[in-house]
Amino acid sequence: MLTLNNIEVMYNDVVLVLKGLSLQVDEGKIVALLGSNGAGKSTTLKAISGLLKPDNGEVTDGEVIFDGQSIAKRDAADIVRLGIFQVMEGRRVFEHLTVEENLRAGAYTRRGGNFASDLELAYTYFPRLKERRSQTAGFLSGGEQQMLAIGRAMMAHPRVIMLDEPSLGLAPLLVGEIFRIIKRINQEQGTTILVVEQNARLALDAADHVYIMENGRIVLDGSPAELKDNADVREFYLGLNEVGKRKSYREVKHYKRRKRWLS
Amino acid sequence: MEKFIQLSMSGVSNGAILALVALGFVLIFKSSDVINFAQGELLMIGSYLTYTAIEQFGLFWPLGVVVAVALSAVAGVLIEQLVLRPLIGEPVISVIMITIGLSSLLRAIIGAIWGVSPLPSPKFIPTDTINILGASVGANRLWAIGLSIVLLTALTIFFRRSNDGIAMRAVADDQQAALSMGISIKHVWAVSWAIAAVTAAIGGILLASIFGGVGASIGRVGLLVFPVVILGGLDSIPGAIVGGLIIGLLQSYAGGYLPPELGMGEVAPFIILIFILLVRPYGLFGQKIIERV
Ligand SMILES: Nc1ncnc2c1ncn2[C@@H]1O[C@H](COP(=O)(O)OP(=O)(O)OP(=O)(O)O)[C@@H](O)[C@H]1O
Ligand SMILES: [Mg+2]
Numbered sequence: 001m002l003t004l005n006n007i008e009v010m011y012n013d014v015v016l017v018l019k020g021l022s023l024q025v026d027e028g029k030i031v032a033l034l035g036s037n038g039a040g041k042s043t044t045l046k047a048i049s050g051l052l053k054p055d056n057g058e059v060t061d062g063e064v065i066f067d068g069q070s071i072a073k074r075d076a077a078d079i080v081r082l083g084i085f086q087v088m089e090g091r092r093v094f095e096h097l098t099v100e101e102n103l104r105a106g107a108y109t110r111r112g113g114n115f116a117s118d119l120e121l122a123y124t125y126f127p128r129l130k131e132r133r134s135q136t137a138g139f140l141s142g143g144e145q146q147m148l149a150i151g152r153a154m155m156a157h158p159r160v161i162m163l164d165e166p167s168l169g170l171a172p173l174l175v176g177e178i179f180r181i182i183k184r185i186n187q188e189q190g191t192t193i194l195v196v197e198q199n200a201r202l203a204l205d206a207a208d209h210v211y212i213m214e215n216g217r218i219v220l221d222g223s224p225a226e227l228k229d230n231a232d233v234r235e236f237y238l239g240l241n242e243v244g245k246r247k248s249y250r251e252v253k254h255y256k257r258r259k260r261w262l263s
Numbered sequence: 264m265e266k267f268i269q270l271s272m273s274g275v276s277n278g279a280i281l282a283l284v285a286l287g288f289v290l291i292f293k294s295s296d297v298i299n300f301a302q303g304e305l306l307m308i309g310s311y312l313t314y315t316a317i318e319q320f321g322l323f324w325p326l327g328v329v330v331a332v333a334l335s336a337v338a339g340v341l342i343e344q345l346v347l348r349p350l351i352g353e354p355v356i357s358v359i360m361i362t363i364g365l366s367s368l369l370r371a372i373i374g375a376i377w378g379v380s381p382l383p384s385p386k387f388i389p390t391d392t393i394n395i396l397g398a399s400v401g402a403n404r405l406w407a408i409g410l411s412i413v414l415l416t417a418l419t420i421f422f423r424r425s426n427d428g429i430a431m432r433a434v435a436d437d438q439q440a441a442l443s444m445g446i447s448i449k450h451v452w453a454v455s456w457a458i459a460a461v462t463a464a465i466g467g468i469l470l471a472s473i474f475g476g477v478g479a480s481i482g483r484v485g486l487l488v489f490p491v492v493i494l495g496g497l498d499s500i501p502g503a504i505v506g507g508l509i510i511g512l513l514q515s516y517a518g519g520y521l522p523p524e525l526g527m528g529e530v531a532p533f534i535i536l537i538f539i540l541l542v543r544p545y546g547l548f549g550q551k552i553i554e555r556v
Pocket of ligand 2: 041089
């Protein structure tokens with residue numbers, strides 16, 4: 001449904017951040033994109049959603065294909081109308097608007113849709129937002145703001161929701177709750193999900209397919225079961241390593257593996 | 264006592280007009296971070312167009328006003344699209360220079376079309392005086408107060424209830440996030456300039472009646488926008504309203520009670536401006552970033 005073919009992204013006409021990245025998201029699935037800080041995960045999402053422009057970035061090569069059509073040159077509003085909605089990193093709720101006004105802003109592209117029933121649908125997934133519907137969004141807790149950010153995405157009826165680090169800065173219990181809701185939205189509404197995470201364990205539990213990126217490229221991908229067995233993933237992303245190995249030996253191995261990944 | 268009522272009424276009516284004009288300024292600043300030095304010229308455009316529609320084309324006045332206000336809105340959108348849109352992403356200081364240049368340009372255009380000497384004001388707003396508790400107050404001042412209240416209320420409802428209003432506030436809060444939900448920032452900017460031009464046009468029409476003529480003196484009122492918005496906060500709509508009233512009243516009292524040789528009516532707002540900048544640079548109502556505790 002959504003395919004990236006060898007895309008390159010450059011910021012400020014000089015910094016090449018994505019260096020030929022390819023990935024594929026199938027309809028109805030949850031796909032996770034893992035990677036360390038600065039790997040280019042947010043950049044990947046923005047390349048899809050058309051949000052690079054305000055950051056002075058640009059897709060300089062490759063193609064982004066959604067339902068058979070190339071969308072790399074479309075502007076952000078068109079892409080939302082086509083059915084791809086990005087929930088940006090750091091939640092980005094409109095702080096001076098109320099919860100309900102935020103949800104209305106999310107429904108901006110749905111002129112002529114039924115706002116009241118869309119609102120009720122969002123509230124069935126996030127009953128806490130309903131309780132706080134006329135509260136100023138800036139005063140919600142971090143978890144509530146994340147719920148609002150996802151609820152706001154639902155208001156646009158997207159076919160794909162892209163979530164950029166929904167667990168960022170939240171307590172583990174809340175993260176669990178939010179991931180459960182994301183899974184429910186995926187199953188009950190049929191919404192395809194592309195989720196960026198630093199928390200590998202979480203992503204491996206929730207996703208149908210996982211991509212791992214380093215330095216602007218995909219270095220590994222597979223089903224969660226396959227990746228959980230991969231020694232590199234166990235070591236670098238899950239923090240597990242085989243006990244009893246001598247430290248110096250492990251360091252050499254680590255270096256070699258890193259090198260293999262980066263080349 | 265009569266003098267006090269009289270000064271208060273003229274202060275409130277001037278203040279109400281200032282609030283309208285400042286509101287347009289604040290809208291433009293909130294949605295696009297542009298500091299518009301051409302706000303006074305928007306006032307002039309509105310009043311000259313009304314003069315032309317009613318006095319030169321002989322339109323029945325309500326129709327003439329509607330036509331003039333609609334043309335002002337078009338002018339506002341054109342200014343945004345032709346002059347400011349190409350400057351997206353340029354440094355603030357260049358944008359300020361451009362709006363200062365724009366203000367001279369618009370004045371030159373107005374001079375070329377309508378000449379530089381003042382024209383008579385269209386006479387549809389009654390100018391007879393009404394007795395309020397012994398003080399005589401011009402009916403046009405009551406018009407100014409009434410019309411400003413109606414417009415400000417309508418705009419408040421627009422910001423709270425309409426899709427465009429909510430989109431405008433969303434863009435003011437976080438432009439990129441607004442973009443991520445498909446809100447068209449260009450549309451929001453165009454709407455801001457249209458509203459600013461409309462409120463300024465109506466302000467200009469009211470000022471023409473109060474001044475008894477259409478001319479450059481109307482444009483000078485545009486300068487008072489700066490004390491108003493600096494007092495109220497550059498990004499605050501309630502601040503524009505309260506600031507407008509305070510500056511209007513202050514100007515009126517200072518002009519009426521202090522010795523006229525000092526000319527304090529003209530100067531007082533700017534003294535306040537300097538004072539506010541010293542003690543509270545973000546204004547009385549300026550938005551501070553919400554921080555959760
Ligand atoms: N607006 C920008 N201008 C220039 N360089 C940028 C810009 N945004 C990001 N970068 C650079 O691009 C690289 C990838 O950034 P990106 O935000 O995509 O990483 P990320 O994988 O999302 O990281 P994190 O996990 O920290 O969010 C980084 O090296 C960053 O410095
Ligand atoms: Mg990121």
